[in-house]
Amino acid sequence: MDEALEVQQKPESQLEKAPSAVPREEDPIESPNVIKGVVLTAICTLSLIIVSATLSSSLIALPVTGRDLNIPEDQLQWVTSAYALSSGCLLIPFGRVADLYGRRNVFLVGCVLQGVFALGCGFANDLVTLGVLRGFQGLGAAATIPASLGILAHTFPPGHARSLAFATFSAGQPLGGGVGFAIGGLLTQLSAPTWRSVYFLVSGLTVLCMIGALLFIDPDHISAEQDKRIDWLGTFLVTAGLTLVIFVLSDGEIAPKKWSTPYIIALLVVGVILTAAFLAWQWYLELPSVQATYSRWTPPPLMKLSLWRRGKGRFAAMQCIVFFLMCAFQSWILWAILYYESYKGYNPILTMVRMIPMIPAGIICNIFIGLLVGKIYGIVLISVGCLCTGLAGLLYAVINPDAVYWAFGFPAAIIAVVGADFVFAAGSIYIAKLALPHEQSLAGGLFQTMAQLGTSFGLAITTIVFDRVRAEQSLKLGVVIDSHGSNAPPDAQLKAYRAAQWTVMGFGVLASILGVIFLRGVGVVGGPHKPSPEEQKSEDEKTATEMA
Known part of the structure; x- marks a missing residue:
């Protein structure tokens, strides 16, 4: 009893030995056999495919969902936004919980939440019910994504096998998006339950994923951290802050007075304050003086701010890159779909057919990543990938509506996924290198959080x-558009679609420029991590100080 009390009262600096800024190569991770490694990677990848397919299939089914449930067009976005809100805002807390209490356990909980509430969505009969159920369904995504990244990082040691595993997992993002478009369009138009079939399918796939996890994912090892308390105050601050910020980003343009609506301004201010308070609280908890004294009021930080300085600040640079890349990629998808359905007047199947090239392109990209990520510099993969996504926006920004699909739409669908595939694969591998063993799910969750924030922004x-x-182009043509813009002239609509895609191009080019500037010196990301002389010196000095 006395010994347990003595261990409990030890300061964190003593409980957690030598928490170096960079993970050491000698972290004891034993490679799995080939069959087990393939099956485990497939299970984790399936979980990401489900998350991505849920978003894309519900997106392509939105017009039919709106007509069936009599939902106003300006409220339809909540069918997807509710899911994005909960899944994006809770990735960091779920990542921390997974690192502490078991990635397999959190993965299974996420599968249950995803499957049960997806099934419920299929029986919803109004927007409120559907929106609430979608919000709870997003909890499943918030749990499974960081848990999957942690499982892969702890299953495969740094090297070629880990590169293949992460490349395959990352393929789930664009592959799931493409599959969601294809299956969502077919089910919505051809099945009797129309849009409801999409959610029934997601629920069934989640059950399959859960069974695979029960059979093939090993029970978790005990966390290396001695102090397993969770920073609940930090959890509240970051969840509430990000929820409000994402809500404002999603609702600001459709609010009664748009961005000047009082509640939009108020919620944005509160959201920014809560997010800033979270960062200040994490900084305080990481102070050596606070860590040196045990107190129930000062648990270990939910997210160490020093994590952002890893790799000479490249950890932070990678987060910014994925943020702007997802600004481009998801916006490109939305405006491409709306261009075909709202401007060209195509039905869901015809729209889906035009997005299908994303699937083989994504597969080819990830085969390329799996084979060559250990040979090509990370700066090349990431910068070129982001530039390709930007160029996809450029093709739609100059699109000729009378031209054949093969002139603009086809090459855009091919190159749009390059950025998502390259950044998610190479970025995930690099983030896993910089994170300590007990931070893998948290780091992965943070990476995905920035992607979700980028999507909303x-x-x-x-x-x-x-x-x-x-509105401006319609006014020039002598038309004052209504609140939904349904009476906008075709020429005004076309120019608006082009302007949105010019913005997409800007986001993609910005992400590429950030990669060129800040990822110099990263080298090949697919091999074992070798600390730089400066990192090794810092590590040695910190270890010597703690031993003293």
Whole structure:
């Protein structure tokens, strides 16, 4: 009893021995056999495919969902936004919980949440019910994504096998998006339950994923951290802050007075304050003086701010790159779909057919990553990938509506996924290198959080651009558009779609420039991590100080 009390009262600096800024190569991770490694990677990848397919299939089914449930067009976005809110805002807390209490356990909980609430969505009969169920379904995504990244990082040691595993997992993002478009379009138009079939399918796939996890994912090892308390105050601050920020980004353009609506301004201010308070609280908890004294009021930080300085700040640079890349990628998808369905007047199947090239392109990209990520510099993969996604936006920004699909739409669908595939694969591998063993799920969750924030931010900005250009161009043609913009002239709509895609291009090019500037010196990301002389010196000095 006395010994347990003595261990409990030890300061964190003593409980957690030598928490170096960079993970050491000698972290004891034993490679799995080939069959087990393939099956485990497939299970984790399936979980990401389900998450991505849920978003894309519900997106392509939105018009039918709106007509069936009599949902106003300006409220339809909540079918997807509710899912994005909960899944994006809780990735960091779920990542921390997974690192502490078991990635397999959190993965299974996420599968249950995803499957049960997806099934419930299929029986919803109004927007409120559907939105609430979608929000709870997003909890499943928030749990499975960081848990999957942690499982892969702890299953495969740094090297070629880990590169293949992460490349395959990352393929789930664009592959799931493409599969969601294809299956969502077919089910929505050809099945009897129409849009409801999409959610029934997601529920069934989640059950399959859960069974695979029960059979093939080993029970978790006990966390290396002695102090396993969770920073609940930090959890509240980051969850509430990000929820409000993402809500404002999603709702600002459709609010009664748009961005000047009082509640939009108020919630944005509160969201920013709560997010800033979270960062200040994490900084305080990481102070050596606070860590040296045990107190129930000062648990270990939910997210150490020093994590952002890893790799000479490249950890932070990678987060910014994925943020702007997702601003471009998800916005490109949305405006491409709306261009075909709302401007060209195509049905879901015809729209889906035009997005299908994303699937083989994504597969080829990830085969390329799996084979060559250990040979090509990370700066090349990431910068070129982001530039390709930007060029996809450029093709739609100059699109000729009378031209054949093969002139603009086809090459855009091919190159749009390059950025997502390259950045998610190479970025995930690099982030896993910089994270300590007990931070893998947290680091992966943070990476995905920045992707979700980028999605919301990109959609908000491109929507503002679209609405402003459509209204301005309509006015020039002598038409004052209604609140939904349904009476906008075709020429005004086309210019608005082009303007939104010019913005997409800007986001992609910005992400590429950040990669060129800040990822110099990263080298090949697919091999074992070798600390730089400066990192090794810092590690040695810190270890010597703690031993003293």
